[in-house]
Amino acid sequence: MARTPPGPRSLLPGRLLRTLQRDPIPLFTRLARDYGDASMFSVLGQKIVFFNHPDLIAELLVAQNRFFHKSRVLQRSKIVFGEGLLTSEDPLHLRQRRLAQPAFHRERIARYAEAMVACAARTRERWRDGEMLDVHHEMMRLTLDVVAKTLFGADVGGEADEIGAALTQLVDLFPLLMNPLAPLLQKLPIVPSTRRFRRAVERLDRTIYAMIEARRKSEEDRGDLLSMLLLAQDVEGDGGGMTDRQLRDEAMTLFLAGHETTANALAWTWYLLGLHPDVAEALHAHVDEVLGDRLPTAADYPRLDFAEAVLAESMRLYPPAWAVSRLAMQDVTIGEWLVPRGAVAVAAQAVMHRDARFWLEPERFDPSRFSASGATRSKFAYFPFGGGPRICIGEGFAWMEGVLLLATLAQRWRIELLSRDVAAQASITLRPRGGIAVRVRHRV
Ligand code: HEM
DSSP states (O other): OOBOOOOOSOOOHHHHHHHHHHOHHHHHHHHHHHHOSEEEEEETTEEEEEEOSHHHHHIIIIITGGGEEEOHHHHHTHHHHTTOTTTOOTTHHHHHHHHHGGGGSHHHHHHHHHHHHHHHHHHHHHOOTTOEEEHHHHHHHHHHHHHHHHHHOTTOTHHHHHHHHHHHHHHHHHHHHTSTTHHHHTTOTTSHHHHHHHHHHHHHHHHHHHHHHHHHHHOOOOSSHHHHHHHOOOTTTTSOOOOHHHHHHHHHHHHHHHHHHHHHHHHHHHHHHHHOHHHHHHHHHHHHHHHTTSOOOGGGGGGOHHHHHHHHHHHHHSOSSOOEEEEESSOEEETTEEEOTTOEEEEOHHHHTTOTTTSSSTTSOOGGGGSTTOOOOOGGGSOTTOOGGGSOTTHHHHHHHHHHHHHHHHHHEEEEESOSOOOEEESSSEEETTOOEEEEEEOO
């Protein structure tokens, strides 16, 4: 008979809750150190089982995934995402995933590369030599621009900007969603930020629905993600496409899921490059060698392998999605451990990626770990994009985007950190608390 994992007895609920909200990573790190590969604690009656071994994580996300649902935090975000890919459960999830998948095929992603580079080129033209910037804010702006253009079309101009503006408002208000009282607050229009939130959702809905209607009429393939979703037919299933509501939910999901994660990955990358000038120099030499003076294209992506290794190593140390969690729909045995029905099972990239059993000198920033001849490691010792049936659908998109943006900016600019002291804030994603202040220097 499997038994529940060991765990702390004496944590005060109030303190535990505050720690979980404010600074959960050290808590999970301590649990792994004190109790090993599986541990359990409970807070306000909610059991949380934490797994910290690649084999157990593989079981959770792949082999036994069908016994779990997305946990409550995400369930709550349905206010905005509706029944999009991130939040839906089977059988709807399976159908939507089949419909959306072609939009993320390799050839299709290559077509978005041009828009990605164009956005980065605009950013690098805007920067001024010696200027002080918050590079996290800059990366948020840039990836928002990229997702607006690739999702809704490079040629929509005004509309993409309007959507961008409404979404920025939503993103700002996003933490509200994660407030345990969110479903209640939403019903109370007197709370100003909630009213703003609802207005932002309504505005966005109006714009997205208008675009969907116009495109349904014209039946033209504009080459962007929205066109792909509109044209998708579920040939393996019922043969049908998506309703307007489903299209809206998926568009909203891709927009929010696709922009902050990539922005954080890039922001942390600049931070690490600022801390390690030798690696920054190697990156500059690499992009000069591969690209010379011209802007990168999708065809350059495979040759920008060092830029990719830098990004990979940055996501090891600062995984933008710092943990994944699942709600057990029944009693499930993972390894030798029982996850009781109703418990939330957690796997934390932020902890696993720094586990000395799987990483030599885990605290050291060393992109060569990810070079082509790199050591073989067990699959779930590194899982920035999750795994199993719910693995990030945007993974290929994110690698292409991250590498091309990094290369385009690094061609012209080097950065100097104004503060080396930047703390990670584990909210929905792993953000740099207070941003990352830098001075940008034009490369001559
Ligand atoms: C560095 C960038 C990114 C990281 C680190 C990341 C990470 C993740 C992770 C860990 C998951 C799985 C969550 C879970 O299992 O609970 C996920 C799911 C997802 N991601 Fe990403 N993501 C990134 C970029 C993107 C982009 C660019 C898009 C879209 C354009 C995207 C769209 C999605 C969607 C739709 C899902 C839900 C998939 C499903 O459940 O079927 N992500 N992402």
